[in-house]
Amino acid sequence: MEYNTIFAKSFSRHEQKKLGVTAFLGSLIILLSIFTVFRPSFRHLPILNLRVSMRAGLAMLMFEDTRSSPQESIPIKHAGEGGPFISLPAPFIAEAEEIKQEMKPVCNVFEERSDFCNIDGHIRVHGNSSTIYFASSQVGGWAGNESWRLRPYARKTDLTAMGSVTQLSVKPITANQIAPSCSVNHSVPAVVFSIGGYSGNHFHDFADILVPLYVTSRQFDGEVQFLITNVKAFWLLKYQTALKALSRYDIINMDKDNDVHCFPSVIVGLQYHTELIIDPSKSVNGYSMSSFREFLRSAYSLKRKRAIKISDRRRKKPRLLIVSRKRTRSFTNGDDIVKMAKSLGFAVVVAEPGMTGLSQFAQIVNSCDVMMGVHGAGLTNLVFLPTNAILIQIVPWGRLEWLSTHYFGEPAVRMNIRYMEYRIKEEESTLIQQYPRDHAVFKDPMSIHKQGWNALKSTFLDKQNVNLDVHWFRRTLLEALELLHH
Numbered sequence: 001m002e003y004n005t006i007f008a009k010s011f012s013r014h015e016q017k018k019l020g021v022t023a024f025l026g027s028l029i030i031l032l033s034i035f036t037v038f039r040p041s042f043r044h045l046p047i048l049n050l051r052v053s054m055r056a057g058l059a060m061l062m063f064e065d066t067r068s069s070p071q072e073s074i075p076i077k078h079a080g081e082g083g084p085f086i087s088l089p090a091p092f093i094a095e096a097e098e099i100k101q102e103m104k105p106v107c108n109v110f111e112e113r114s115d116f117c118n119i120d121g122h123i124r125v126h127g128n129s130s131t132i133y134f135a136s137s138q139v140g141g142w143a144g145n146e147s148w149r150l151r152p153y154a155r156k157t158d159l160t161a162m163g164s165v166t167q168l169s170v171k172p173i174t175a176n177q178i179a180p181s182c183s184v185n186h187s188v189p190a191v192v193f194s195i196g197g198y199s200g201n202h203f204h205d206f207a208d209i210l211v212p213l214y215v216t217s218r219q220f221d222g223e224v225q226f227l228i229t230n231v232k233a234f235w236l237l238k239y240q241t242a243l244k245a246l247s248r249y250d251i252i253n254m255d256k257d258n259d260v261h262c263f264p265s266v267i268v269g270l271q272y273h274t275e276l277i278i279d280p281s282k283s284v285n286g287y288s289m290s291s292f293r294e295f296l297r298s299a300y301s302l303k304r305k306r307a308i309k310i311s312d313r314r315r316k317k318p319r320l321l322i323v324s325r326k327r328t329r330s331f332t333n334g335d336d337i338v339k340m341a342k343s344l345g346f347a348v349v350v351a352e353p354g355m356t357g358l359s360q361f362a363q364i365v366n367s368c369d370v371m372m373g374v375h376g377a378g379l380t381n382l383v384f385l386p387t388n389a390i391l392i393q394i395v396p397w398g399r400l401e402w403l404s405t406h407y408f409g410e411p412a413v414r415m416n417i418r419y420m421e422y423r424i425k426e427e428e429s430t431l432i433q434q435y436p437r438d439h440a441v442f443k444d445p446m447s448i449h450k451q452g453w454n455a456l457k458s459t460f461l462d463k464q465n466v467n468l469d470v471h472w473f474r475r476t477l478l479e480a481l482e483l484l485h486h
């Protein structure tokens with residue numbers, strides 16, 4: 001039946017044995033001739049992309065190197081590349097030796113959310129042509145890629161976001177190409193990233209840029225140069241405190257810079273883990289959301305490390321922050337909520353993000369023990385809450401639980417903030433003024449989800465306000481009070 005069986009049957013046992021030996025000798029001869037005839041270009045063989053073989057290849061290069069005169073510049077072949085030799089000055093040899101220890105691809109384009117390059121060697125960044133040149137022997141040998149194109153923003157599969165992110169080229173300096181000469185020499189490493197995409201939305205500012213930037217650049221303790229593309233002046237102004245705490249150097253706007261900046265090492269793109277979450281097992285120095293929050297506390301001079309613990313001896317009132325929104329998903333009965341909360345013994349603060357500078361808002365948030373608000377970007381300010389504080393997220397009508405939990409609930413827990421969710425009833429939604437009660441909006445919200453993000457957004461996020469049932473919600477605030485005893 002099977003080909004093998006039929007084949008075997010037509011030979012005797014002895015013949016099979018003979019055939020085996022002949023086949024073995026045959027393949028040995030073929031193999032030997034490959035290495036004899038094609039030796040000069042054997043690095044082209046795909047099998048040599050394996051790490052082990054690359055090391056062997058490098059060992060051979062090292063051997064060749066010793067034969068050349070030390071005064072001359074020494075030819076180094078790029079591992080895994082059969083192309084022309086590049087003449088590099090002697091200091092590069094030491095570097096090649098070092099890199100030999102651990103061959104890594106220059107760029108990692110296999111992460112789900114962000115492409116990322118980590119380049120050592122002599123790197124030249126030319127902002128005006130969006131190009132990063134490198135002369136490192138790190139190149140090649142990795143499925144054959146030598147140059148890359150990538151957009152340095154951590155949302156790579158989101159075409160809407162990525163549409164406003166500049167594409168950068170990362171390429172090696174090869175012999176037949178003249179690299180631009182350095183017009184500015186830097187002694188510190190650089191981090192290259194974009195503030196295009198969804199920047200300007202408070203959530204995305206943190207999730208897509210600031211948290212990944214922290215994970216990527218905090219290790220340099222300020223001794224790092226930021227090169228930014230898709231620059232928006234208002235954004236740099238809004239986050240200047242955090243940016244200055246991460247880098248002591250003035251930001252270089254890549255879009256408006258015709259210099260060639262040279263660096264000893266460059267990181268292109270930012271390391272991303274999950275929405276507003278850092279995975280310590282994946283980050284340098286074990287950075288976590290706790291260390292990120294500590295960093296913010298220090299950068300913004302926030303006083304409180306921990307939320308209040310209510311005891312019978314101390315009569316200090318716990319502070320409740322009501323995050324207000326004006327245009328969408330706003331509370332229609334804010335005054336009633338304030339009155340009720342005060343009656344339970346809270347000192348109440350009502351504030352809208354964006355109405356003050358970020359530093360001032362950070363102070364307000366940090367001064368509170370409980371923060372409540374309807375699902376929305378403003379809740380991102382939870383990063384400034386003291387440890388053990390409580391976040392109460394009001395989930396609007398329309399099956400938005402997953403969205404709410406994923407974007408704020410889970411991150412809150414990772415930040416050691418206690419998380420409560422209040423899901424409103426139909427009666428608490430202003431949607432009852434727009435749709436009859438037997439409409440799909442109430443009977444089958446998932447059918448609106450199925451129409452896509454725009455339908456969901458316009459129906460449930462943009463055209464809904466919340467008229468909180470104060471008597472019902474009172475129980476949630478009482479629970480929060482109880483939690484503050486522990």
Ligand SMILES: *[C@@H]1O[C@H](CO)[C@@H](O)[C@H](O)[C@H]1NC(C)=O
Binds near residue numbers: 107143147148
């Ligand atoms: C090589 O680069 C291309 C384009 O940037 C990319 O699609 C591909 O996945 C890369 N391969 C490797 C192994 O990096």
Ligand SMILES: *[C@@H]1O[C@H](CO)[C@@H](O)[C@H](O)[C@H]1NC(C)=O
Binds near residue numbers: 182183184185262
């Ligand atoms: C930068 O450094 C290189 C190599 O050390 C040197 O040749 C070049 O003149 C320097 N450029 C500037 C602008 O200092």
Ligand SMILES: *[C@@H]1O[C@H](CO)[C@@H](O)[C@H](O)[C@H]1NC(C)=O
Binds near residue numbers: 258
């Ligand atoms: C960028 O390069 C173009 C030519 O490619 C040039 O016209 C322009 O002036 C340069 N921009 C800056 C800021 O130097």
